[in-house]
Amino acid sequence: MLNTISFEAIKTAVQQWLNMHWGPHLAFIAECILIGLLVIVFFAVLGLLLVFMERKVSAVMQIRLGPNRVGPKGWLQTSADTLKLMLKEGLTPDGADKFLFNLAPFLIMIAAMLIMVPIAFARNFQIWDINIGVLYISSIASISVIAILMAGWSSNNKYALLGAMRSGAQIISYELSAGVAVITMVMLTQSLSIQDIILSQQNGWWIFKGHIPAIIAFIIFMIAATAETNRAPFDLAEAESELTAGFHTEYSGMKFALFFLAEYINVFIVCAVAAILFFGGWMPFHIGNWEGFNHIMDYIPSSIWFLGKTFCLIFLIMWFRWTFPRLRIDQLLNLEWKYLLPISLANLLLMTIIVVLKWYL
Amino acid sequence: MTGLYTLLQINQLNNTAENYFPIGVQIIFAIGFVATMIGLSALVGPKRKTSDKLENFSSGIASHGNARQPMAVKYFLIAILFVLFDVEVIFFYPYAVNFKFLGWAGFWEIVLFVVLFLIGFIYIIKKGALQWED
Amino acid sequence: MNVIQVLFWILSAMALVSALMVLLSKNPVHSVLWLVAVFFAISGHYILLNAQFIAIVNLIVYAGAIMVLFLFVIMLMNLNKDTEPQKNIWMKLAGAISAGCLLMILVSLIKQAPELQAKTAMMNEGGIGLIANLGKALFNTYVVPFEISSILFLSAMVGAVVIGKKD
Numbered sequence: 233m234l235n236t237i238s239f240e241a242i243k244t245a246v247q248q249w250l251n252m253h254w255g256p257h258l259a260f261i262a263e264c265i266l267i268g269l270l271v272i273v274f275f276a277v278l279g280l281l282l283v284f285m286e287r288k289v290s291a292v293m294q295i296r297l298g299p300n301r302v303g304p305k306g307w308l309q310t311s312a313d314t315l316k317l318m319l320k321e322g323l324t325p326d327g328a329d330k331f332l333f334n335l336a337p338f339l340i341m342i343a344a345m346l347i348m349v350p351i352a353f354a355r356n357f358q359i360w361d362i363n364i365g366v367l368y369i370s371s372i373a374s375i376s377v378i379a380i381l382m383a384g385w386s387s388n389n390k391y392a393l394l395g396a397m398r399s400g401a402q403i404i405s406y407e408l409s410a411g412v413a414v415i416t417m418v419m420l421t422q423s424l425s426i427q428d429i430i431l432s433q434q435n436g437w438w439i440f441k442g443h444i445p446a447i448i449a450f451i452i453f454m455i456a457a458t459a460e461t462n463r464a465p466f467d468l469a470e471a472e473s474e475l476t477a478g479f480h481t482e483y484s485g486m487k488f489a490l491f492f493l494a495e496y497i498n499v500f501i502v503c504a505v506a507a508i509l510f511f512g513g514w515m516p517f518h519i520g521n522w523e524g525f526n527h528i529m530d531y532i533p534s535s536i537w538f539l540g541k542t543f544c545l546i547f548l549i550m551w552f553r554w555t556f557p558r559l560r561i562d563q564l565l566n567l568e569w570k571y572l573l574p575i576s577l578a579n580l581l582l583m584t585i586i587v588v589l590k591w592y593l
Numbered sequence: 594m595t596g597l598y599t600l601l602q603i604n605q606l607n608n609t610a611e612n613y614f615p616i617g618v619q620i621i622f623a624i625g626f627v628a629t630m631i632g633l634s635a636l637v638g639p640k641r642k643t644s645d646k647l648e649n650f651s652s653g654i655a656s657h658g659n660a661r662q663p664m665a666v667k668y669f670l671i672a673i674l675f676v677l678f679d680v681e682v683i684f685f686y687p688y689a690v691n692f693k694f695l696g697w698a699g700f701w702e703i704v705l706f707v708v709l710f711l712i713g714f715i716y717i718i719k720k721g722a723l724q725w726e727d
Numbered sequence: 728m729n730v731i732q733v734l735f736w737i738l739s740a741m742a743l744v745s746a747l748m749v750l751l752s753k754n755p756v757h758s759v760l761w762l763v764a765v766f767f768a769i770s771g772h773y774i775l776l777n778a779q780f781i782a783i784v785n786l787i788v789y790a791g792a793i794m795v796l797f798l799f800v801i802m803l804m805n806l807n808k809d810t811e812p813q814k815n816i817w818m819k820l821a822g823a824i825s826a827g828c829l830l831m832i833l834v835s836l837i838k839q840a841p842e843l844q845a846k847t848a849m850m851n852e853g854g855i856g857l858i859a860n861l862g863k864a865l866f867n868t869y870v871v872p873f874e875i876s877s878i879l880f881l882s883a884m885v886g887a888v889v890i891g892k893k894d
Contacts, residue, residue, distance in 0.1 A: 264615075264618045267615070267618070268618055268619065268621070268622030268625075269622075271619065271622065272622060272626050275626075317634075318630075318633065318634050318637065318638070319634075319637055319638055319639075320634070320638055320639075321638045321639050321640060321641070321642075322631060322634055322635055322638060323642070323646065323647060324647075325647050325648065325649050325650075326644070326647040326648065326649070327649055327659075328649075329754075329756075332756075332757075332760070334631075337627055337631070338623075338624060338627045338628075341623050341626065341627045342619075342620055342623040342624065342627075344623075345619050345620075345622065345623035345626075346616060346619055346620065346623070348619070349615055349616055349619055359615050359619075360615045360616075362779075363779065363857070363858075364686075364779055364780055364783055364858055367686055367780070367783050367784075367787075367858075368783055370787065371783045371784075371786040371787040371791065372786075374786070374787055374790075374791025374792065374795075375786070375790060375791060377791065377795050378760070378763060378790070378791075378794060378795065378798070381795065381798050382760065385661070385756055385798075385802070387649070388649055388659070388661065389649045389650060390662070391650070393661065393662075393664075393802075397664055397668055397799070397802065400668075400672075400795060400798075400799070401668050401671045401672070401799075404671070404672065404675040404679075404792065404795055405671060405675060407675075407679070408675065408678050408679065408682060411679075411682040412682055412685070415682065415685045415686060415689050418686070418689040418690070419689050419692065422689070422690055422691075422692075422693060423690065424686065424690065424858065476650065481650055482649065482650060485634050485638060486630050486631050486633075486634035486635075486638075487631060489630075490627060490630065490631075561725055562724075562725030562726055565671065565723060565725055566723070566725075569674075569718075569723045570718065570723070573678070573714075574711075574714070577707060577711075580685070581703075581704065581707065584692065584700055584703070585700075587692070587693070588692070588693075588696065588697065588700055613774050661802070663802070663803055663804060664799070664802045664803055666803060666891050667891075668799045668802070668803070669796070669799050669800055669803055669891060670887060670888070670891040670892070671799075672792075672795055672796040672799040672800075673796055673883075673887040673891070674884065674887065675792060675795075675796075676788070676792045676793055676796055677880050677883055677884055677887075679787065679788060679791075679792045680788060680792075680880065681877075681880065683784055683787060683788065684865075684873070686780075686858060686862075687780070687858055687859075687861050687862025687865055687866070688862060688866060690858050690859050690862050691859060691862035691863055691866065694863065695863075695866050695867075699866050702866060702870055702873070702874065705874055705877075706873070706874060706877045709874075709877040709878060709880070709881055710877060710880065710881070712881060713880065713881045713884035713885070714884075716884065716885060716888065717884060717888055720888050720892055721892070722887075722888045722891060722892050
């Protein structure tokens with residue numbers, strides 16, 4: 233196995249080095265600081281990468297070039313944009329509730345950062361495996377609704393308030409079917425811990441061995457995830473043509489950049505959760521008894537597997553955005569309450585029957 | 594507190610409260626990150642505040658009255674139905690973890706639970722409570 | 728004092744201060760957001776008691792769902808200054824007296840309950856708050872209350888629709 237350059241090996245090496253040189257207490261504090269810094273660096277890189285990816289993907293879909301001036305092939309475009317936003321003035325409008333207006337970006341970033349805790353990036357590379365990991369993720373995700381309502385209400389702007397209300401109604405509605413889809417998969421693993429869910433897919437990903445209910449759950453989860461991240465075709469909360477920019481209309485400079493970053497991090501998180509639940513997280517792709525094939529697959533590092541799956545799903549969500557036209561709010565709520573929720577509940581019962589009868593591998 | 598010293602090492606003392614420590618660390622770092630970014634931006638960015646600039650944005654026309662107008666009652670209906678269904682969904686989690694142990698008895702319990710919810714759901718749809726436009 | 732105790736005091740102080748701020752803040756939206764802070768502190772307490780599932784459910788249901796409902800309800804009302812009803816001094820007095828009575832009853836009950844005083848909270852031990860054990864208890868011992876709760880939800884749904892839908 234090529235474990236010498238994996239994240240797991242680096243982690244163990246760092247841990248050993250710290251414990252050898254500094255003693256357990258200092259080593260622990262150093263680890264905490266290292267993890268915090270790592271997550272922040274990861275956020276920054278992820279934000280830059282995903283915005284660039286979105287622009288390139290949209291360019292390809294609309295047969296144009298996209299950003300291509302700053303840096304080789306436009307690679308530095310998003311860094312330049314960030315620098316520009318940094319140099320802009322951060323305004324707080326006169327009628328705004330100053331405290332809440334400035335608190336909202338903090339809250340939304342705290343929520344984004346907390347969700348990162350249980351996500352496994354590679355084999356044995358996870359900040360901490362919570363024994364109710366999946367539930368924890370959905371609980372923190374529901375906190376970000378409060379940040380959005382806070383931002384929209386405190387701005388004292390009609391567009392912002394309307395956008396926040398729409399976005400709040402949308403996120404809470406789609407949280408239901410996303411939750412049921414997650415439970416459908418938890419039925420198979422009988423554990424909410426991310427580590428257990430991934431390890432249960434050792435001999436095949438759930439999307440393959442979970443029969444039809446797993447596929448239905450995956451489709452429902454992807455629709456709900458797109459809606460929960462407020463992305464097109466469900467982006468009527470920030471419908472540019474009618475509501476300017478939705479709940480962050482009044483935000484400028486770095487505060488706007490933080491909302492933007494949080495949006496892309498949320499896209500990454502929902503796709504990572506989907507990759508973990510349905511595609512086995514960092515588990516390599518194995519086919520039954522094909523020993524040779526499975527060995528070759530094992531040579532690909534686990535982090536590549538995880539990031540590869542996640543980015544494929546992110547591409548899928550971007551594809552949605554540039555393909556489908558925006559829904560109206562009544563269509564949006566009908567889709568959730570009259571179709572997705574009953575279907576996902578029926579799907580859950582179907583999955584229960586399958587597992588009770590032991591009709592799966 | 595031995596679990597704390599091996600923060601990166603997973604699955605050790607998985608079920609104790611001390612393991613929630615990383616969450617506290619993450620909160621501190623998130624606050625620090627946002628504060629640094631906004632502070633840095635405030636430091637290097639221009640500060641020329643005029644009353645025109647600080648006005649609320651309303652597509653170039655003067656804004657009329659307070660933005661905090663009463664909202665439609667439909668939002669309230671969606672929120673309260675969400676609360677009810679959310680509690681239902683949360684009841685599924687302990688079931689999903691335990692249902693092999695519970696077997697068919699547990700299955701019928703949950704079916705009864707879902708059926709009662711479905712009755713309410715059908716009532717809501719029939720009454721047109723989720724109809725956005727009257 | 729060990730770390731758990733220090734955390735307990737910090738969380739208690741947080742909960743009490745936020746609860747006071749719920750009452751003292753003039754703006755109802757601020758009150759709701761302080762209430763969210765209270766729920767966070769209480770979730771922290773649950774984690775100290777090793778009731779992790781309850782802690783997370785407290786966050787999802789109370790901080791996530793019910794507070795969003797509260798915010799929506801507050802945004803339904805007209806909160807501008809000129810429509811704020813002037814509260815009668817007698818109303819305030821009646822409210823203070825009835826709340827004081829409730830507090831007195833609670834305090835005296837706790838004082839008179841020796842079985843409560845003899846017990847110390849299970850800090851960081853015991854597994855009943857973990858999801859697997861909780862589920863076993865819920866679907867075996869407490870299955871009748873569980874089913875009855877769904878009837879409660881049914882009535883809540885009907886109530887919401889009757890109130891929210893005028894025709």
